[in-house]
Amino acid sequence: MPDILAPTLEQIEALAQxxxxxxxxxxxxxxxxxxxxxxxxxxxxxxxxxxLESPFDILGLYRGGSIxxxxxxxxxxxxxxxxxxxxxxxxxxxxxxEDLAHVVRHxxxxxxxxxxxxxxDDMEAIESQRPD
Numbered sequence: 482m483p484d485i486l487a488p489t490l491e492q493i494e495a496l497a498q499x500x501x502x503x504x505x506x507x508x509x510x511x512x513x514x515x516x517x518x519x520x521x522x523x524x525x526x527x528x529x530x531x532x533l534e535s536p537f538d539i540l541g542l543y544r545g546g547s548i549x550x551x552x553x554x555x556x557x558x559x560x561x562x563x564x565x566x567x568x569x570x571x572x573x574x575x576x577x578x579e580d581l582a583h584v585v586r587h588x589x590x591x592x593x594x595x596x597x598x599x600x601x602d603d604m605e606a607i608e609s610q611r612p613d
Contacts, residue, residue: 493567493585494519500586504593508607512593515545516562523566537569541588543595563592 488496497517501509522536533539545561565588574581587608594604 487571488567488581490519490521490567493565493570496582496585497565497589499582500589503586504590505607505610508593508597512596514561515593515596516560517565518562519565519567521566521568523564527564536566537572539566540569540573540584541565541592543592545596561596563589563596565589565592 494517497519501512501517504512523531523533523539523542527533527539527542528536531539531542542564543561544564565585570581570584570588573579574584577584590604590608594601594607597603599607
């Protein structure tokens with residue numbers, strides 16, 4: 482088997498940025514300013530809050546207030562951020578054999594969907610649109 486290195490944090494971030502750039506403009510313009518972070522795993526606090534049995538149980542997380550539930554005069558005290566977790570994403574990628582760019586785009590859209598308060602059907606419709 483040839484020596485193949487797993488994609489780095491920077492490479493996953495580049496895939497995530499390409500996925501962001503491929504989103505429909507009406508969707509993408511509303512997430513400008515949302516931080517995008519790629520980390521190896523969720524931190525211990527996140528693991529506890531989410532009740533995870535393993536740090537591999539979560540591929541991504543949206544942190545911040547939902548646009549749907551946010552009142553204009555009561556913004557979230559923390560910046561909105563989307564976290565993608567490299568090692569769990571890579572495990573999922575290896576287990577499923579799906580295209581890594583597709584996996585990253587799927588996780589990103591799912592997490593952005595939380596920002597908008599979208600249903601699973603809405604997120605699937607966005608995912609089904611071909612990237613530019």
